[in-house]
Amino acid sequence: MTESNQNPTAVPVWEQRFRAPRVSLPEWAEEAPERSLFVSNATGTYELYAWDRATGIQRQVTDRPNGTTDGALPPDGRWIWWFADTDGDEFGVWMRQPFEGGADEPAVPGLGPSYPAGLALGRDGTVVVGRSTDEDGSTVHVVRPGRPEPVEIYRHRESAGVGDLSYDASLIAIEHTEHGDSMHASLRVVRAEDGSTVAELDDSKGGTQELGLSVWGFAPVAGDTRLLVGHQRRGRWEPLLWDVATGEETDLALELPGDVSAEWYPDGSGLLVAHDHEARSDLWRYEIGTGALVKVDTPVGSVSGATARPDGSVEYLWSSAARPAVLRSTAGGVVLEPPGPKAPGSVPVEDVWVEGPGGRIHALVQRPEAGEGPYPTVFEVHGGPAWHDSDSFAAGPAAWVDHGFAVVRVNYRGSTGYGREWTDALKHRVGLIELEDIAAVRAWAVDSGLADPQRLVLSGGSWGGYLTLLGLGTQPDDWSLGLAAVPVADYVTAYHDEMEALKALDRTLLGGSPEEVPERYEASSPLTYVDAVKAPVHISAGVNDPRCPIRQVENYVDRLAARGAVHEVYRYDAGHGSLVVEERIKQVRLDLDFVRRHLGVPSEVQGGNAAGAAADAPADGAPAGTPAEGR
Template identity: 80%
Template sequence: MTESKPSTSSVPSESSMPDWEKRFRAPRVSLPDWAEDAPDRSLFVSNATGTYELYAWDRATGEQRQATDRANGTTDGVLSPDGAWIWWFSDTDGDEFGTWLRQPFAGGPDTEAVPGLAPSYPAGLALGRDGRTAVIGRSTDEDGTTIHVVRPDAEAPVEIYRHRESAGVGDLNHDGSLIAIEHTEHGDAMHTSLRVVRLDGSTVAELDDTNGGEEELGLEVLGFAPVADDSRLLIGHQRRGRWEPLIWDIASGEQTDLALDLPGDVSAEWYPDGSALLVVHEFEARSDLWRYDFASGALTRVETPAGSVSGASARPDGSVEFLWSSAEEPPAVRSTTGGVVLDPPGMKAPTSVPVEDAWVEGPGGRIHALVQKPAGTTGPLPTVFEIHGGPTWHDSDAFAAGPAAWVDHGYAVVRVNYRGSTGYGREWTDALKHRVGLIELEDIAAVRAWAVDSGLADPERLVLAGGSWGGYLTLLGLGTQPGAWAVGLAAVPVADYVAAYEDEMEALKALDRTLFGGSPEEVPDRFQVSSPLTYVDDVKAPVFISAGVNDPRCPIRQIDNYVDRLAARDATHEVYRYDAGHGSLVVEERIKQVGLELDFASRHLPPRSA
């Protein structure tokens, strides 16, 4: 085993830097979040300094200011509606456990935002328009989820909600009198129910599509109407087997199903005057935008390029800003008024190659995969199966520096939206229960067979790789499909599922109980059959594992258990531990990890057959 250490080498000059590194180092920005009552004040995230941090942007003057500066980066921040304050979450080296701090928008010292609240995992935050009311969700192993209200006339935060199961703050209405809460008191952490309460915690209205946990239907809070004296709450529902928006009038109880004629998943947010919705439509790994007008019922396309919109916001003037990219083109914050809204200075990320769609018949239905390969090449090629995390996530036609790096080095890249992925209907997402991990690997195996049979992939040079849930599936796949893969690359994985359950954050324990139908004590056989540790002695391929020592999602002890078993039988493996949590926000650290993976694959893949 090799224990890798962080690199202290200097950053190469742009002229000598390979394209794959440029894609990581090129400055990026997130979609700016703007203050509801001060729309010229915005907050965004950028890696301009080499670490992802929060930035304040005064649109009226054009001034931009770095608001946070921490060794391991900061991305979780919120502007108060009046634009006076930046709230940001301060954890320790990526462990996701900490407290909310705040600082003036124009700059100044950070202060404790809510004195009297002990550190926790965050479970939502909503700020009142008066600038002094806050609703804070917290999660701890001891208490489960608690929600606290801070009011101007109170000496200390007041607890208004407590439950062992996971929950979170959804939104605070315009006048600051109602709070929408998402909860899983029924015990199904994948499908939330909704409750609207007053500031004292008393219930105003409830909506539960799970029928007490007997049905697999969920709801989500999309936001209260952004205008005064309007009791409408925009929510998402799954009543027709996919995500769609619905208007729930809290005062009357009336529900207005919009029934938008769009395939795939549909979400939405309010236009600032409450007269329309900005609709985000996702279908078959692409997304686009629409405007739904309440008065006319008209659904009108908001023009965006082909690819993926990873965030969008309607401005007070009616324009729409959106963060767009494709697998070929790097991300940019654009506006329907034309042009780029926020263009960071410095080096620009090189383009990559477009994706091709593959539809493969699998044991649970058609599987969608996205394929990239070096321009002008023909197979069979060494091929990386890059498996996404989540599992409730999906790969899309969006720019990703990791897959592009493999393509630059002569590999084809296949990304599989296996059962469990979002974007293909509720049944597809919910299919992995009880046979956790094994369901997904059946779909990956079907796509692997297609890739080989089609002539794309060299069957002797297949790499199984992924991070988080993708890292888990990598280790599980190396053990349950030992003859299929030549190399495995697992980042921040679940490796020993029982130990992972024991050490992980409380919200993930709830999710695991939902996936497996109970805890390891209640359903030990299910955890055993789905744990990579069960099959570690069957692993034949060389395996590279990277892990954050402060990771609360895939904790380090359970990875050490797996590595110890590999070492005990002298299996070929390398481990890289780094001082962060579930991934790194430091650009050079991320480049180092990808470089280690590229090097490991090049050293351990067999040579191409003649």
Template identity: 80%
Template structure:
């Protein structure tokens, strides 16, 4: 691979563009009552859409076809229908639609429910449906429709954020994840009887009113008459699973002695769990026998496992990739499960792990260098800090086309799992409360200092870049650390925190109240301290901003406010607005955005 990113066989098509265009597929979801019927997402047409797959015949069919793409979908347990969420141009506000698996007319899936933001969906084997909704006016609601009942019945309502956690296999019980206590980062669980909405049990890990520990519903046991619910908890300072029976009240802790975060899902017989283990930015799989507590490794290559499902025959299908190798759906039964036709994505370079002492503890960073460059060989490089979104997310040893494009262009790429990131324990994830943005930037600054002192990065050519929360940290960093960064590239960012709060979807307002300790009226000083707009007059570096005009998460008005201030100052900046929501599902649009970023860097960095 050449440093310019050109393919040796076709100089007109850069390898970085080929990575975006290469056909990809998601991990297929399969129908419990019809395991040969599956649903997956693919970009085969150039836009990410839903596809039906009949494994018995091998036939595949495109289900959705919308200008801005579709990724939210679910297969009914009997395999007869496909549910998909229909919004307007990426604004995430809409209704669930339904289409027969074999093809046919799309119809509104649940009559009588107005458009809303989605807050979970559960489909029962007997035809019962639970729909979670969120609107600015109503807050959070959960409605249930049972076969033969007709109109949807409201089972839950609250102003704070909440959503569907799952239906029991016989559809008699409904789990609701809620944050009625006001902490949107840490949910509690309530199990209701579907028949009448009465409360069966509550699970709340609030500790004496002084500490909130999160809970999440991972799914009821896939067996009729079995009321066990698989639950993720944080009681020992990390995410790990346990089994809770809300009917009997019995909680069963699981003896899973693995470092880092642990998630789980059921095997189809309900006797074992498929364990997803994430530690220090890499992932692996295990099988856990519930009776006897036996833990057995499921062999996967080194890298990241981004999803796994156990099939009725006992095999496990999983999505795997590494920073160097493109994603592929594999099976423990052998071979590739779903291999899309067309050119394969060119590989990239491996990632190396770096640990840096930061003000809040050791910070984990992932580094990629152009081929041929090693520590102490080749001199300091132009370097881009690609900051992940979330903030409750983390960068991993997985294949990402964006960073690979910068490596192709001769850049070192550094990705930092700052405080607020998942995968390093609850204390690390929760550390950014009240000093939002500023804490993350302290960790990024520590890694920047290492990058310069180690000889990796040219201090005059370091770019700060990111999307969503990463875009927010980019704009905040350009103002708070104006001498540290040569350029800034911010995609779909928070730019004016107060205006963003006023315009964003209700669930994100709840998250902001949790992070900052109140509303802009209640804690104005915290919103000001964490808002990029506060520091815009200190920005020295040229700034590139891209934004979706229909974005409900980082709305366009607050970005315009920031851009107006840049313009008033005569600051060097460029803005690209496109017709979508929080990012784009159209491949050529995404390539266009990266191309514009590369061009901006070439012109202003050299």
């Protein structure tokens, strides 16, 4: 047992937040709702756990050096499915083991390794597996009861994936981008028996896909052929019901600002609606029969996941910037309590709106409890790019606050949650548009007295790491130091080495491949501006990363080294980030030390910022993730 486990107060507050055990929202088996599956870092690595609610018994399912987070339960709950890649490279096969425990076995013999592209498990034993490889593009395979060999029913070079399987396992909903725009999917429903088409839903206009569609789930009732679909026809995500047998569409125009998503209540009588608006989220129940919209009581902050149980109660994972995550139920109380010490809280977030070149920009600000501005300030840039920062708990920003920094997070153009036009605005001038918004918020931060212009850190991971390197080169006088984790550094090389789904995303964002639009890749590549970088830069990269591959990072580092630029590089044996808690702490510690040596900022404030510590709340702060389609 490590010292930190024996005496949690012997380590800095910021490390306690990362080490505190936490749990994900449990998935449950539809026909055996007492059987659940969740993710936890209780052993120091994020792994899958089985939970028998009837007996209270919890069991660790997976145990791998680089962790495991992708898992699923079939409706009967007999098996636990989990995705096995190699050293975090996201390329692998589905495995399974009995819910009660036992040996792992290949879940779908006959299918080789691939990147995952959706999985659906039927009540009758039907299995639908989505796959993506550089050689084959996107494929969908079906295994039917009594027929052990997987049958390919779909293939296309562009990105596609499994959306859902109908209640009776006869129909499969597929999201596809055959039109070539990987940001806006169309839908096709096919027969599981032979892959023949039943229905199509396509919002493209004149050959151009301008609006996106998303599969949110078939009705959970026998004989009901309605599919719950997300659409963007009014400029934001909203639900509609599409009867795939008759073609009838029922538009559910909910009077809620911002984006919504939804899932069925288990009896099919209503929808559980997750509403996201201006970096906060809440829950609603929509009654299908009457059209009534009833608020589900949750605190102000962010709901990162929710599910309706068979008894009508809702379980949800909630947090705020000040309060670590807690898994609660509308039936009352905490649903699942992780073992071990609780995470200290942090300071609340402030909302800032800044006028920018593309409209009002929303930023979230956290200030240290002690001292007055101007503060040394970290601009922590989110990844994605189709993602957004929210009023939710995150151990990384809290660590900077503990060390006397203000933290600013910008929901730049390209971020989700502010309407389709805002999300789609970054096309063709990729990276440069986001940095215009970040620059506008930077100017506000300096002019308002929040930020010390001589101690400004640009930092981010994944797409945020990309924007960090691009910003250091295109705005060299604006930043004192840069911290880039798993970044795109050389866009052309990244395109040629990355997984096929990201090639499709880059073609969508930039309007073609590097050979078709070389000038756009050059304009958007950090490597183009590397000789202009003035600030010291620290780069961390996973050597098995399929999204931001290591070769293109090395190309950038070689250019820094050739001109004697101040830089350090940390390479670690994992993929696009790490699921090992101590590895994540090591990376934050390296960043803090790099900043201390090159910026001269103080050490951690005595005692840290423990405001809002919750005795009954597990900590959030798992490694930053990104949507499967992005970085």
